[in-house]
Amino acid sequence: MMVESASETIRTAPSNQNGVSSLSSQSDGGGGREVDLLHLQQQQALQAARQFLLQQASGLNSPGSTEIKQSPVQVPVSMAMMSPQMITPQQMQQILSPPQLQALLQQQQALMLQQVKCAHILTHTCASQLGSKQLAFQQQLIQMQQLQQQHILNLQRQGLVPLQPTATMQSLQLIKETNFIFCVAFHSHEEHASSHPLYGHGECKWPGCEALCEDMGQFIKHLNNEHALDDRSTAQCRVQMQVVQQLEIQLAKESERLQAMMTHLHMRPSEPKPFNQPLNLASSGSLLKRECDAYPEGLPHPPTSAATPITPLRQGPSVISSSSLHTHSHSHTHGVGPIRRRNSDKYCTPIASELAQNCEFYKNADVRPPFTYASLIRHAILESPDRQLTLNEIYNWFTRKFAYFRRNTATWKNAVRHNLSLHKCFVRVENVKGAVWTVDEVEYQKRRPPKMTGSPTLVKNMISGLGFGSLNASYQAALAESSLSLLNNPHLMSPPTAASLNMLHVGHDDVSSTVEQVNSNGSCSPTLSPQQYSHAVHVKEEPTELEEDSRPVSLLANVTHSLPLPSDERDLEEDLPMEELE
DNA sequence: GACCCAGTAAACAATC
DNA sequence: TGATTGTTTACTGGGT
Numbered sequence: 001m002m003v004e005s006a007s008e009t010i011r012t013a014p015s016n017q018n019g020v021s022s023l024s025s026q027s028d029g030g031g032g033r034e035v036d037l038l039h040l041q042q043q044q045a046l047q048a049a050r051q052f053l054l055q056q057a058s059g060l061n062s063p064g065s066t067e068i069k070q071s072p073v074q075v076p077v078s079m080a081m082m083s084p085q086m087i088t089p090q091q092m093q094q095i096l097s098p099p100q101l102q103a104l105l106q107q108q109q110a111l112m113l114q115q116v117k118c119a120h121i122l123t124h125t126c127a128s129q130l131g132s133k134q135l136a137f138q139q140q141l142i143q144m145q146q147l148q149q150q151h152i153l154n155l156q157r158q159g160l161v162p163l164q165p166t167a168t169m170q171s172l173q174l175i176k177e178t179n180f181i182f183c184v185a186f187h188s189h190e191e192h193a194s195s196h197p198l199y200g201h202g203e204c205k206w207p208g209c210e211a212l213c214e215d216m217g218q219f220i221k222h223l224n225n226e227h228a229l230d231d232r233s234t235a236q237c238r239v240q241m242q243v244v245q246q247l248e249i250q251l252a253k254e255s256e257r258l259q260a261m262m263t264h265l266h267m268r269p270s271e272p273k274p275f276n277q278p279l280n281l282a283s284s285g286s287l288l289k290r291e292c293d294a295y296p297e298g299l300p301h302p303p304t305s306a307a308t309p310i311t312p313l314r315q316g317p318s319v320i321s322s323s324s325l326h327t328h329s330h331s332h333t334h335g336v337g338p339i340r341r342r343n344s345d346k347y348c349t350p351i352a353s354e355l356a357q358n359c360e361f362y363k364n365a366d367v368r369p370p371f372t373y374a375s376l377i378r379h380a381i382l383e384s385p386d387r388q389l390t391l392n393e394i395y396n397w398f399t400r401k402f403a404y405f406r407r408n409t410a411t412w413k414n415a416v417r418h419n420l421s422l423h424k425c426f427v428r429v430e431n432v433k434g435a436v437w438t439v440d441e442v443e444y445q446k447r448r449p450p451k452m453t454g455s456p457t458l459v460k461n462m463i464s465g466l467g468f469g470s471l472n473a474s475y476q477a478a479l480a481e482s483s484l485s486l487l488n489n490p491h492l493m494s495p496p497t498a499a500s501l502n503m504l505h506v507g508h509d510d511v512s513s514t515v516e517q518v519n520s521n522g523s524c525s526p527t528l529s530p531q532q533y534s535h536a537v538h539v540k541e542e543p544t545e546l547e548e549d550s551r552p553v554s555l556l557a558n559v560t561h562s563l564p565l566p567s568d569e570r571d572l573e574e575d576l577p578m579e580e581l582e
Numbered sequence: 583g584a585c586c587c588a589g590t591a592a593a594c595a596a597t598c
Numbered sequence: 599t600g601a602t603t604g605t606t607t608a609c610t611g612g613g614t
Contacts, residue, residue, distance in 0.1 A: 372588065390603095412590095414590075415589060417602095417605085418590080418591095420604080422605090
């Protein structure tokens with residue numbers, strides 16, 4: 001936009017024919033590239049200015065002056081970019097006729113405005129990524145612009161050019177803003193001086209380079225030597241811009257498609273579309289919750305997180321969202337792809353909150369839930385009043401909760417059975433009604449990676465891994481609020497019993513961990529634990545476990561529910577009442 | 583590339 | 599006898 005208009009201005013310059021300006025117009029990111037291009041433009045403009053001055057000095061000014069007066073555009077734009085450090089006002093007055101001077105200065109002002117705006121945008125978007133060299137250059141650019149501004153003001157004071165208060169003030173204001181932003185960005189850059197977007201894992205990330213650099217100093221040296229401003233680098237930069245542009249076009253298309261898909265899934269065909277605006281997680285979490293709750297029964301609504309990618313912002317896509325609508329490539333036979341992958345399962349999916357917020361959506365839309373079978377089974381079992389289900393009841397839960405599981409029954413039922421047998425955390429218990437399945441929470445926790453205990457870095461990484469890094473503060477606050485509200489709600493929380501402690505025990509990644517003590521009525525479940533059905537006859541044989549613990553697994557489960565936990569583990573719990581699922 | 587984990591498919595046995 | 603349940607193995611693919 002600004003950049004483009006600036007480049008349009010530059011296009012009027014007769015000397016600008018190497019496509020640099022068009023490059024500039026294409027760019028919208030990558031501060032380093034932009035600065036390099038500006039540098040190119042500047043050098044080019046200065047070169048043209050020198051030629052122009054030579055022409056003027058060689059006596060061409062008198063016949064051509066009328067043309068220049070009639071068409072200010074014919075004043076080379078490069079002239080407008082000339083640094084006052086190079087040409088004094090007195091020299092200008094000697095060289096140019098007053099109309100030429102006036103036209104030149106007007107153009108200079110306009111261009112400067114564009115430049116300042118451009119620099120303004122660049123500092124906004126890319127300053128933190130700029131290398132120190134580029135930052136220095138940009139500062140020089142702004143300095144130069146300030147001098148230009150001063151120069152214009154001098155000329156105006158001398159009555160050489162008419163005053164243009166609006167443009168002048170605008171320029172000054174922008175200069176001020178840019179300087180401020182620059183200062184912030186510069187300091188920010190200093191803080192992150194140890195990193196560079198073109199440097200990672202000990203090698204140069206310049207396209208096609210991959211040169212090994214032991215440290216940042218070596219990399220900087222390499223960068224300056226191998227990727228200095230030359231034709232090759234410029235060409236590579238241009239290619240990269242094309243790549244980025246293509247990706248952005250692709251992203252826009254995909255986002256549009258996603259929006260259309262979501263819009264389609266949100267509503268009944270016969271109804272007017274209530275979701276003509278993409279949901280945005282920039283809205284508060286509580287709002288999202290209200291939106292979820294506000295959906296009429298039977299009317300599917302999208303996963304709140306799934307709406308995230310719709311926004312064209314550069315937010316990190318929500319893991320949940322991407323996986324929610326993700327059909328796996330290796331679902332080769334029956335179209336039943338893996339629900340989700342390990343990472344998202346173990347770190348990223350608060351299943352209870354996701355289900356709570358999107359229950360209607362999953363119930364009605366044929367969208368694969370972004371959870372593993374194990375977590376779903378566990379959730380189903382823990383959601384039940386007795387925290388035990390027969391296989392058939394688990395099946396029913398799947399089909400009841402997810403439209404997706406109303407087809408390909410053989411496949412996913414086999415997977416359910418497979419998971420029940422495979423994972424030690426699922427304990428088969430035979431009671432008078434027959435065999436039921438329960439969850440051994442200890443085993444379930446075992447199969448998870450180390451929790452966020454101790455290391456703040458780890459905690460931070462985990463949170464960012466949750467995709468919450470892409471959420472705004474209000475949403476995170478709302479999540480925290482929902483947790484607190486549950487923990488503080490006497491109706492939802494029992495006194496610190498073993499059960500309630502267990503609520504604090506669970507990993508953050510799967511909020512269903514927190515619901516096992518809360519029955520479907522939304523209150524803390526007074527029901528018996530699986531081990532309280534202690535008349536279990538059959539326990540799944542687990543020789544290895546017995547070797548480890550010398551105790552039956554099923555008897556181990558509830559005993560350890562009351563184990564004390566590091567406080568750190570409790571901090572990140574996300575607790576949602578079970579009623580949200582209904 | 584090794585390893586782990588999750589999903590899928592399938593064979594098989596036990597049980598209903 | 600067929601369906602269901604439960605176990606196990608093998609394979610594939612993604613992620614680390």
